[in-house]
Amino acid sequence: MKCQKVELLISAHLDGEVTVSEWQEVEAHIESCGGCAAKLHAFQQTTDVFKRDLPEHEPSQHVWSQIAKRIEALDKPSRATRLLDWLRAASDRLIIRQSAPVRVAQAGLVLAGIIFLVFTRLPYKLDAPLTPSAVELPAMDKPAEIPSDPEYDPTEEKQRLLQASIIEQVQNYLEKAGVLLLEVKNSDSDADVDEVAAIRSSSEDLLEQTILMKQNLKESKLVVLGNIVQQLELILSDVANLDDAPDSDEIESLKATILQNDLLIKIEIYDVRKLEQNRDETKAGSAFNRKQQLQKI
Amino acid sequence: MKLVSNEQELVEQAKQGNLMAFEKLFESYQTPVYNFILRMLGRQQDSEDVLQEVFVKIYQKLGTLREPKYFSSWLFRIAKNESINFATRYRAKDTDSIDELEPALAERFVTDESQSGSNPVEKTEQSELEDLLQAALNELPVNIRASFILGVIEGHSYKEVSKMLGCSIGNVKSRVFRARSLLSQKLQPHFQR
Numbered sequence: 001m002k003c004q005k006v007e008l009l010i011s012a013h014l015d016g017e018v019t020v021s022e023w024q025e026v027e028a029h030i031e032s033c034g035g036c037a038a039k040l041h042a043f044q045q046t047t048d049v050f051k052r053d054l055p056e057h058e059p060s061q062h063v064w065s066q067i068a069k070r071i072e073a074l075d076k077p078s079r080a081t082r083l084l085d086w087l088r089a090a091s092d093r094l095i096i097r098q099s100a101p102v103r104v105a106q107a108g109l110v111l112a113g114i115i116f117l118v119f120t121r122l123p124y125k126l127d128a129p130l131t132p133s134a135v136e137l138p139a140m141d142k143p144a145e146i147p148s149d150p151e152y153d154p155t156e157e158k159q160r161l162l163q164a165s166i167i168e169q170v171q172n173y174l175e176k177a178g179v180l181l182l183e184v185k186n187s188d189s190d191a192d193v194d195e196v197a198a199i200r201s202s203s204e205d206l207l208e209q210t211i212l213m214k215q216n217l218k219e220s221k222l223v224v225l226g227n228i229v230q231q232l233e234l235i236l237s238d239v240a241n242l243d244d245a246p247d248s249d250e251i252e253s254l255k256a257t258i259l260q261n262d263l264l265i266k267i268e269i270y271d272v273r274k275l276e277q278n279r280d281e282t283k284a285g286s287a288f289n290r291k292q293q294l295q296k297i
Numbered sequence: 298m299k300l301v302s303n304e305q306e307l308v309e310q311a312k313q314g315n316l317m318a319f320e321k322l323f324e325s326y327q328t329p330v331y332n333f334i335l336r337m338l339g340r341q342q343d344s345e346d347v348l349q350e351v352f353v354k355i356y357q358k359l360g361t362l363r364e365p366k367y368f369s370s371w372l373f374r375i376a377k378n379e380s381i382n383f384a385t386r387y388r389a390k391d392t393d394s395i396d397e398l399e400p401a402l403a404e405r406f407v408t409d410e411s412q413s414g415s416n417p418v419e420k421t422e423q424s425e426l427e428d429l430l431q432a433a434l435n436e437l438p439v440n441i442r443a444s445f446i447l448g449v450i451e452g453h454s455y456k457e458v459s460k461m462l463g464c465s466i467g468n469v470k471s472r473v474f475r476a477r478s479l480l481s482q483k484l485q486p487h488f489q490r
Contacts, residue, residue, distance in 0.1 A: 011474035015448055017455050045488055046481040050450055053426050059331040059345050064323055067352050071316065074357065230438050234472075237441070241471035253465040 001029050004204070006036045008241055014047050159220075166216045170225050173213055177206055177232050178267040181258050184239060187251060196242055203239035210236065228266050235263065308365035311356075319359075322368075323352055329451060330376050336446045337380040339435045347383050351376045370460035377443050377462065433483045437476055444469050445476035 009026045012018045018026070030037045180202045187195060210233050217226040238254055258264065304325065310318035330351060335344040354375055362371060434442055440462065447458045448469060455469045462469070 007478075008470065008474045011477050012455075012470055014477075015455065015473065017470065042481040042485065043477045046477055046484060047449060049426075049484065049488075050430060050480075053423075054336075054430050054450060055423075055427065056328065056332055057335060057341070059327055059348055063327065063345055063348055064320065067323065067349050067356075068316070068320070070349070070353050071319075071356050074353075234438055234440055237475040238468055238471050241467075241474060249465055250467045253468060257464075257468075 001025055003029075003033065003036055004240070006030070006033070007039050010036070010040050010043055014043055163220050163222060166220050166222065167225070170213060170217065170222075170229070173206065173209055174228070174232075174267050176202070177236070178264060180206065180239070181235065181264055181267075184235075184251075185255055185258055185264065200240055200242055203236045207233070207236045207240055228263070231263060231266075304368070305365040308359075308362070308368045312359050312362065312365075319356060326369075326372060330372060333373065333446055333451060334376055334380050336431070336434055336450060337377065337439075337442060338384060339431045343383060347376075347379050350383070351379050354379065367460075370457065373447065373461040374463060381439060429484075429487065433480050436483065437479060440464075441472045441476045441479075444472035445480075448473045449476070 006026050006029050009018050009022055013023055013026065026036075030040060180199060183199050183202075187199070210229060213229050214226065214233070217223075217229060235254065235257055238257070242250060242254075304322070307318045307322050311322055327348065331344060331348050334347045334351070335341060338344055338347065351372070355372060362368060434446070437445065443462055444458055447453045447461055448455060453461070455466045455473075458469045459466045
């Protein structure tokens with residue numbers, strides 16, 4: 001049994017979710033594998049500390065009274081609803097007592113009144129069609145060129161270069177992830193062992209890079225990319241932990257998750273360099289413009 | 298979490314608009330749901346607000362619940378979604394993910410009255426440990442975090458967790474495994490002290 005599968009079973013065993021025969025196989029493996037024995041110890045320690053040292057808290061006493069008040073407000077009809085109900089009831093009383101011609105005359109009067117109000121109180125003139133000049137658009141910042149001002153902060157330039165380097169790394173990572181996701185998406189529900197092993201291996205490689213990738217993105221404040229990588233991590237983890245012969249539900253569930261998160265679209269349509277480059281250039285340009293404006297004051 | 302028969306009756310009564318029955322349901326579930334939200338958000342004060350939102354929403358939508366036996370899993374699913382919605386609205390400037398919220402290390406949890414008898418030095422160590430564990434939880438991706446909280450801390454079976462989170466049992470298994478891997482890596486230096 002491979003170590004990765006053993007580790008997964010160790011984790012499940014700590015939650016009482018393995019069969020006796022599965023655990024016997026794991027125990028046999030652990031006897032000759034120091035790495036997995038250490039993993040068992042580490043997982044056990046982690047589980048114990050969370051169960052033992054994370055106390056249970058009670059919500060405060062007033063929570064229910066707040067909920068009850070809000071429920072009461074939901075159940076009480078609003079003032080507008082009560083007014084409408086009253087008008088409806090009054091209208092019903094009037095209509096029932098009167099003859100048909102009178103009712104028609106009343107309806108005609110109401111309609112005339114509405115038409116009068118509409119034409120005398122409109123805020124705009126109907127005979128003046130909207131022209132483009134009638135609508136003022138806010139001034140747009142032009143994308144800024146990199147200024148040659150000697151007072152321009154060189155550390156910003158350094159930051160941009162660092163970001164560019166990280167973006168390139170992430171782009172390579174995303175390309176590989178995109179290929180992997182496509183393989184999963186196009187795989188059959190009853191994929192063979194070799195196919196599963198191949199995608200699992202690719203996923204494990206990518207997972208190893210994910211931690212560092214997330215760290216770099218966080219430090220560089222590349223938020224959009226960071227978000228995509230986090231979503232990817234979840235899928236990669238699920239793929240990496242597929243059984244040798246996964247059941248069709250697992251494969252279908254993975255496919256559904258990929259589609260749900262639009263990950264393939266995000267990887268393809270998000271032209272990452274352009275996205276981050278535009279943001280940085282706009283930021284740099286806006287900062288430079290603000291500086292110039294301040295100097296004029 | 299097995300639904301006892303009187304709980305099914307309470308759900309049925311609450312569906313008919315019986316507020317007392319709904320209050321009894323609240324009393325049964327307030328602590329586990331509150332703790333789930335608390336561990337998801339890592340912020341005590343906000344967790345009470347989200348707890349309120351969850352139960353108001355449950356009350357409003359109770360008529361759509363087809364089977365009383367699904368009440369528990371439905372409740373936790375709404376709690377998870379409300380926690381994520383809250384965190385998304387609350388998110389700090391320049392972040393785009395629930396996982397980048399301010400960690401709970403900066404905040405001390407207020408311990409309840411039952412713990413006030415312990416000596417001050419132990420109490421501080423206990424709070425620090427709780428903060429450390431919560432900070433480690435905060436770093437987990439949201440679905441992995443939810444699976445770990447429900448499956449390990451709260452002790453639900455993988456099958457129950459899969460219903461609560463709307464995913465397969467295999468997903469729950471792999472997410473809990475991933476959570477353990479990340480948490481044990483994170484906490485190893487502290488265990489070695």
